[in-house]
Amino acid sequence: MSAANSEEYASAQCRDLTCSRKTGLAFWIVPGVLLAITAGVGGLYAALSWPPLLVVMGIACMVNARRCGRRHCYFTGPYFLLLAPVSLFYGLGVLPLGPHGWQWLCDAFLIGAVALCCIPEWLFGRYVARH
Numbered sequence: 001m002s003a004a005n006s007e008e009y010a011s012a013q014c015r016d017l018t019c020s021r022k023t024g025l026a027f028w029i030v031p032g033v034l035l036a037i038t039a040g041v042g043g044l045y046a047a048l049s050w051p052p053l054l055v056v057m058g059i060a061c062m063v064n065a066r067r068c069g070r071r072h073c074y075f076t077g078p079y080f081l082l083l084a085p086v087s088l089f090y091g092l093g094v095l096p097l098g099p100h101g102w103q104w105l106c107d108a109f110l111i112g113a114v115a116l117c118c119i120p121e122w123l124f125g126r127y128v129a130r131h
Contacts, residue, residue: 013127015068017060027060032113039106046102047091054084054109069128075116083109 017023031053038046061077064070087105089095097104 013068016070016127017064017067018070023060028057031057035109036106039102039109042102044091046087050087050091050105051084054080054087058084065128069130071120071124071126071128072117074128075120076113079112079116083112 013019017027034049035053038049058077058080061073061080065073065077083105086095090097090101090105095101
């Protein structure tokens with residue numbers, strides 16, 4: 001890694017919201033845990049909590065992508081924002097996902113989040129280079 005790339009990486013890392021325990025907890029860990037809990041409960045709890053939690057997570061990812069260029073945030077932000085209306089429509093009974101719909105959504109959330117967080121950064125690095 002060249003000196004310029006090293007400085008750019010350090011600068012991006014300083015702006016990365018995931019590097020702060022408080023913001024990481026507030027924007028991703030706590031909402032993710034709440035999603036898992038309410039998916040297990042289902043019904044009204046999940047219908048009321050999933051859309052706003054996913055919107056918070058998605059917007060936080062989009063902000064983080066813009067702030068520091070964190071590669072996976074370019075994928076997870078839109079993914080979480082896409083899951084928000086899907087969960088809303090399922091919760092309202094508009095989208096027929098069957099009796100295990102919350103489990104399907106939870107699985108989609110977990111598998112998608114892990115894949116979209118790990119694969120792009122594993123293949124292409126943690127931050128998008130900015131010129």
